[in-house]
Amino acid sequence: MNAxxxxxxTRLLPACMIAAxxxxxxxxxxxxxxxxVPLFVILxxxxxxxxxxxxxxxxxxxxxxxxxxxxxxxxxxxxIGALPALMLLAVVMALGTWDLTHFERRLRAIARVxxxxxxxxxxxxWLLVAVVCGSAIASFALAIRTTLGFxxxxxxxxxxxxxxxLTISTLRRESSGA
Amino acid sequence: MTGRAxxxxxxxxxxxxxxxxxxxxxVIVLTIPLLIYLGLALVRRPEAIRLTGKRTIGADRIAVGExxxxxxxxxxxxxxxxxxxxxxxxxxxxxxxAGQTQVLASPATGESVSLEYSVRGGRGAYRxxxxxxxxxxxxxxxxxxxxxxxxxxxxxxxxxxxLRPIPIRPPRTRGFAGPIPARQGGSGTDFFAVREYQTGDxxxxxxxxxxxxxxxxxxxxxxxxxxxxxxxxxxxxxxxxDVRTTHGSLFEHSVQATASLAEAFLNAGNRVxxxxxxxxxxxxxxxxxxxxxxxxxxxxxxxxIGHHFVFEKLDRLPTRFFPAQSQIVFVGPLVxxxxxxxxxxRTLGYGVMVVSPDPIAFEMRALGAPxxxxxxxxxxxxxxxxxxxxxxxxxxxxxxxxxxxxxxxVLRTALARQPAQRRSPMRMP
Numbered sequence: 234m235n236a237x238x239x240x241x242x243t244r245l246l247p248a249c250m251i252a253a254x255x256x257x258x259x260x261x262x263x264x265x266x267x268x269x270v271p272l273f274v275i276l277x278x279x280x281x282x283x284x285x286x287x288x289x290x291x292x293x294x295x296x297x298x299x300x301x302x303x304x305x306x307x308x309x310x311x312x313i314g315a316l317p318a319l320m321l322l323a324v325v326m327a328l329g330t331w332d333l334t335h336f337e338r339r340l341r342a343i344a345r346v347x348x349x350x351x352x353x354x355x356x357x358x359w360l361l362v363a364v365v366c367g368s369a370i371a372s373f374a375l376a377i378r379t380t381l382g383f384x385x386x387x388x389x390x391x392x393x394x395x396x397x398x399l400t401i402s403t404l405r406r407e408s409s410g411a
Numbered sequence: 412m413t414g415r416a417x418x419x420x421x422x423x424x425x426x427x428x429x430x431x432x433x434x435x436x437x438v439i440v441l442t443i444p445l446l447i448y449l450g451l452a453l454v455r456r457p458e459a460i461r462l463t464g465k466r467t468i469g470a471d472r473i474a475v476g477e478x479x480x481x482x483x484x485x486x487x488x489x490x491x492x493x494x495x496x497x498x499x500x501x502x503x504x505x506x507x508x509a510g511q512t513q514v515l516a517s518p519a520t521g522e523s524v525s526l527e528y529s530v531r532g533g534r535g536a537y538r539x540x541x542x543x544x545x546x547x548x549x550x551x552x553x554x555x556x557x558x559x560x561x562x563x564x565x566x567x568x569x570x571x572x573x574l575r576p577i578p579i580r581p582p583r584t585r586g587f588a589g590p591i592p593a594r595q596g597g598s599g600t601d602f603f604a605v606r607e608y609q610t611g612d613x614x615x616x617x618x619x620x621x622x623x624x625x626x627x628x629x630x631x632x633x634x635x636x637x638x639x640x641x642x643x644x645x646x647x648x649x650x651x652x653d654v655r656t657t658h659g660s661l662f663e664h665s666v667q668a669t670a671s672l673a674e675a676f677l678n679a680g681n682r683v684x685x686x687x688x689x690x691x692x693x694x695x696x697x698x699x700x701x702x703x704x705x706x707x708x709x710x711x712x713x714x715x716i717g718h719h720f721v722f723e724k725l726d727r728l729p730t731r732f733f734p735a736q737s738q739i740v741f742v743g744p745l746v747x748x749x750x751x752x753x754x755x756x757r758t759l760g761y762g763v764m765v766v767s768p769d770p771i772a773f774e775m776r777a778l779g780a781p782x783x784x785x786x787x788x789x790x791x792x793x794x795x796x797x798x799x800x801x802x803x804x805x806x807x808x809x810x811x812x813x814x815x816x817x818x819x820x821v822l823r824t825a826l827a828r829q830p831a832q833r834r835s836p837m838r839m840p
Contacts, residue, residue, distance in 0.1 A: 307441050308429055311435055311437040311438050317437050321441065328444055332550060339547075343496060343513050343515040346514070347516035347524065352494070363444070363550075367443055367448060370443050371440050375440050389431075401412075401420070
């Protein structure tokens with residue numbers, strides 16, 4: 234296992250996890266759905282413990298679970314009228330946690346990493362770009378109030394499905410050709 | 412596309428349709444950071460991998476247990492790669508003793524990634540085929556894999572024991588001076604015969620003791636010529652006769668013995684050939700010297716036990732492979748069916764020696780001699796002794812080798828008890 238120090242990741246990971254689960258718990262608790270909070274705490278503790286024990290595979294699975302739970306929790310929160318900014322923060326931070334946990338797992342699984350510091354800085358830089366852009370666009374989208382008719386919604390749904398299937402088929406073709 | 416990308420896409424799709432179904436735009440908005448993340452990964456996904464590889468190995472052949480250094484050098488001839496994971500495919504059977512076989516790097520165009528590690532292993536021929544490289548985007552969502560051919564091979568030859576000169580007396584020797592008594596009178600060191608003085612005999616060759624007993628005749632002492640010989644080694648590689656225990660395989664001892672004998676015979680200047688008799692017949696034609704030694708070691712490194720119905724018995728042995736009346740040395744655990752064939756070789760005029768690693772002692776050592784096997788052991792032992800005696804009576808030199816003992820000591824003891832046969836007619840100069 235590679236033991237090169239990943240200073241940035243080590244510092245950012247707990248902060249992201251705490252921010253994600255706190256935002257989610259706070260948003261839901263404010264709308265009287267505090268029943269979910271113990272689940273988030275258990276998930277967070279389990280993830281932290283697995284990292285502490287250097288079980289990066291388990292930490293990766295738990296990070297997957299955290300992302301799914303954060304998305305589901307945020308969706309429920311928005312449906313019951315929770316503060317959208319908190320829900321968005323929870324999703325963005327959960328995404329950051331998920332990404333960094335898997336990045337750490339990839340690096341720890343390899344015995345030798347060349348220029349690990351450069352690799353880490355570049356990764357965090359791109360993650361920051363994704364998170365900042367995503368948050369900005371999502372915040373802007375939350376601020377917009379527009380009404381869509383049923384037809385427009387169906388068209389939007391079809392467009393999304395079409396774009397997704399095209400992307401997936403292109404990627405599959407590429408990977409089979411490689 | 413990795414499983415993580417699939418999870419992300421599934422989450423986006425689920426949130427999108429949930430938002431549509433619930434008529435809640437906020438839920439759809441939650442997918443935006445995920446889509447941006449996915450889009451960035453998609454844009455920065457790895458292009459085609461264009462790497463060239465070169466592998467260098469410290470030596471092309473080594474002895475068992477010796478470590479050897481393997482260096483792998485990959486150069487990126489394509490676009491920069493975000494994350495490149497290189498895993499070298501170590502040949503099965505080799506053990507990595509130092510260094511790493513994996514590396515993660517992010518090489519720019521023209522940059523190189525290197526790996527260096529040491530391996531060691533048992534006897535055999537090992538081939539390195541390729542290096543497996545996986546290129547990932549910065550987020551590890553999309554990947555491309557390729558196998559970069561970096562073929563190289565290494566031969567781990569068997570360990571040999573230093574053997575003292577082995578007393579053999581093949582019926583026919585070759586024309587050059589060597590260490591083997593040639594059954595011919597001439598210049599040499601050992602006494603051969605006494606004959607009547609002939610013109611040209613040196614004065615120091617006159618045998619005054621014998622001449623003193625005769626009034627009118629003088630006798631000369633004749634010494635035995637010493638020449639080199641043709642020696643054919645036969646290694647028994649038939650699977651059904653191998654014994655495998657927790658202590659290893661008896662075949663490995665046979666291989667070591669063959670290698671040691673080959674070295675000893677070649678060092679004495681003889682012409683040595685090899686036949687590996689197992690799943691097929693693999694041979695090294697007789698030859699001299701260091702080059703032949705290397706050839707033999709290479710063949711022995713590759714030798715493996717195998718099975719073929721045609722070669723179940725020894726009677727398919729191609730005797731013409733070895734020159735007529737040369738010395739044949741059979742190395743292998745002896746079974747009942749082998750005895751007539753080896754006896755026939757002797758009848759055909761070959762000098763035959765059997766070096767037989769003892770399979771019974773080998774197996775009993777692993778079993779720990781439990782009482783219930785006592786009778787089976789005694790029967791097997793009696794059968795083996797009978798086979799060895801039968802061969803000995805037919806003029807075959809027999810070496811019953813308990814592999815726990817050094818071969819050199821066993822050879823010395825066994826061959827001292829049974830002097831080589833003198834069945835060919837003596838020839839005077």
